[in-house]
Amino acid sequence: MWRRAAWRQRYLLILALPAVVWLLVFHYVPILGLQIAFKDFRFRTGIWGSQWSGLKHFLQLFRDITIVNAVRNTFAISLMKLVLLFPIPIAFALLINEIRFHRFKRVIQTVSYFPHFIAYSVVALMISILLAKNGIVNDLLLRLGLIREPYLFLGEKNAFWWIMVVTDGWKSTGWNSIIYIAALTAVPLELYEAATIDGANRYQKILRITLPYIKPTVVMLLIINMGNIVRGASFDMSYLLGNPLNMSHSEILPTYVMRTGIGLGRFSYATAVGIVQSIVSMILVVSANALSRYFSDEGLF
């Protein structure tokens, strides 16, 4: 029976085939390589020929005090992004949705996506120029009388997390709002008409109709973003903007792995860090999903 169904949908299956093969080859097959976290990986002998070392690299990881800073910074930046940035694309989508002039709406939407396509390395360069002591931001703040002398943004460790959050917000708001805008288009217009007849104002319509309707989408994305907490901080920004002055706040887990793992050829150790990251992400996703189901009956799985 399934053969008949498969034959009927053969073109759809062929269409899906490249993605499935790509997923298998680049995401599932490499899982076999995770075993090097439990081995002393040697290039010559490869993944299968290297000697088993048990939990040696995991014990090294948990004994390494220099990782504490990296973990703190990763969680701090990711949580700040989650709390501060997660609602912004939703609000942006709601605002876009309220625009009646369609041409203007399209222009705003398109322009809002542009930052997403700028490479992080270019963004880091822009930030270093804008935030320099003789940069435009300091110039503006001085002229407005908000500061008396130029502020060394990139040298101030307490400012680094905010720089990461604001930059990411600017870069990702437009792109992340796409899915909410798509969800909003699915809201039946009759509901808004009925609400208008009942005397609801715009704010009440958003609160009572729009938001409940996109709630499943919001919950789904929130659960997915919980999983990104451990890897959510941007490697490129941290690597390119990190300097001796802000290093205590700029080193995150990916840059830590680069410095202590890959940069020294300690591939087994780097893999062990990656596995721990993935386990933590999975725990966060499953927990968030369970909590969501418990409180709201919505969940990813």
Add this chain to the structure above:
Amino acid sequence: MKTRFFTSLVCLLVLLLALSGCTPGVTTQQPTTTGTTSGTTTQGTTAAPTTTETKPVEPVVLELFYDSPELYNGWKWGEDPVTQHITAVSGVSLNIRYAASRNHEELYTMLASGSDFPDLLYTSSFVPALYEEQYAMSLNKLADEYNPAFYDVLPYQYQEIHALEDGDIYYLNNDYSDTKKMADIPGGSRIVGVFVKNNIKWEAMGKPPLDTLEQVREVALQAKNDGAKYPVFLTSYAFSPIHDLNSLQIAKSSFAGPQFVYMQDNGVVTFNIKSDAYKKGAAYVNSLYQDGLIQADNFTFTSGNDDSVRQIAQAGDPMIVIGHEWQLRMYRQGMEREGAFMPFEPPLGEGIKRSDIVINDFNMSNIGTTGGMFVMSSTENPKACIDFLTTLLQDDIQIMKAHGREDVDFIVDYTHDKEHGRRVVTDALKADLTNMQNPEFMRKWGYYNGILRSMIMLRWTISYYNRPYHEAYPEISDDILTTFGSIYGKPFKTLNLTVKFTDSEEQLLYNNVTKEWKVGEAEMILAPNDGAFEDAYTRTIANMTKVGLTDLEKLLTERYLYWSAIIDE
């Protein structure tokens, strides 16, 4: 039907593209096949006599993987007189492939993939996998089989120092100090990291004294009052606290600090950050910052981007530089005449006499402990590889790589040093040095090519006849030069060797400790007041201790005792 057929075709194409893999993201440069020239290879009066013989050689192109990004965009092997001469005598041209970053991921990917190996590999990093897993060949075995003349040019004690457990050497380090030859160098060895003044401004000020640190401060303040934005410039070595050219390592010398980053007392090795002189030197540099003479943006330099330092160097109109003035010259190339920035004698700290000062002799005490040039096991031209390395080790080639050709790039001037003479760059080269940009300059002169120098540059040749900017000392008499010579310390190879690691865990411990030092140094220099400086200093040592400073010093002490028994210092 047609639509479905084309849809299926498109999907199959996408599938094929997805599985086709990516080509390596490295830049590859083919050598230029220009005619060879015969550069002058005459020796100085006291140079060791190894010379290359010009004989018919089979031309061969070897592939070199250079484990660092391309420094000089557009330069290729064979485009300049020096590489043309090396090709003429050895028959070897290099096809150089550069890494895209300094993180070694391409090197490790290459090792892991087991394919696409070059004939030669240069890396300055500690990569034990290269020899532990037989990716690199034993140079002893190559020499025994193909070219025993290799042993005639191998530097003094190189075999003892760099041989591995099996007794063979696997790499030629690019930072080696051959003390037998250093003893013969005319004019003595030269300091590299010093205080440097803007000579043009200094003359305009009426040549105020710069004998003490306080006088240096006054001159910098005067320059600031005259309109200089950032009168005191710290070169990018400010970010390498263990480097001889680091600003605080230089400043500590003015307080008669220990010569070297690692100090030993009765066989116990510690880091010189714990010395009183280092702290006083750091406090002095911090006081310059508190006076508004140092720009904090100096420290937003990152490992891959020195634009902030370059901007400060170009916009800042420096009066005083604490560091290596070649870097300032590189940043400000073409902005002023040659000789505008010149080093001066180390200014004295309070209560210090000149005879107390010991300057770190960069050229003699540096030994280079990790990495170098390897011959890969997969090479199909092992003879050509060992012949090429032997050629590079010849004295005349070493001099040419460092200084160029005698009578073309430099002449020997006996005005100040009547016995040995002193190398002086020719007027034609000097003019181009000021006005030409790299790599155009490098193509014409083959001079000061950083890539070429990193291919096994023995330190004695850098000191040989002195470096060009040191020859521009018209106002310094021979008496003072004698004084200069007397304040040099002896080479400290043994201490340098203590950081010759045997595994990546030791390297990691070292990296963790020096990382805390790097962070702490920035906090010390940029402390807003004396109390904050004290806190920063104490905190730096505490943080270094937390990540393993004590264990590291214990390890270095064990190594010191080991090497002391072997090294002839």
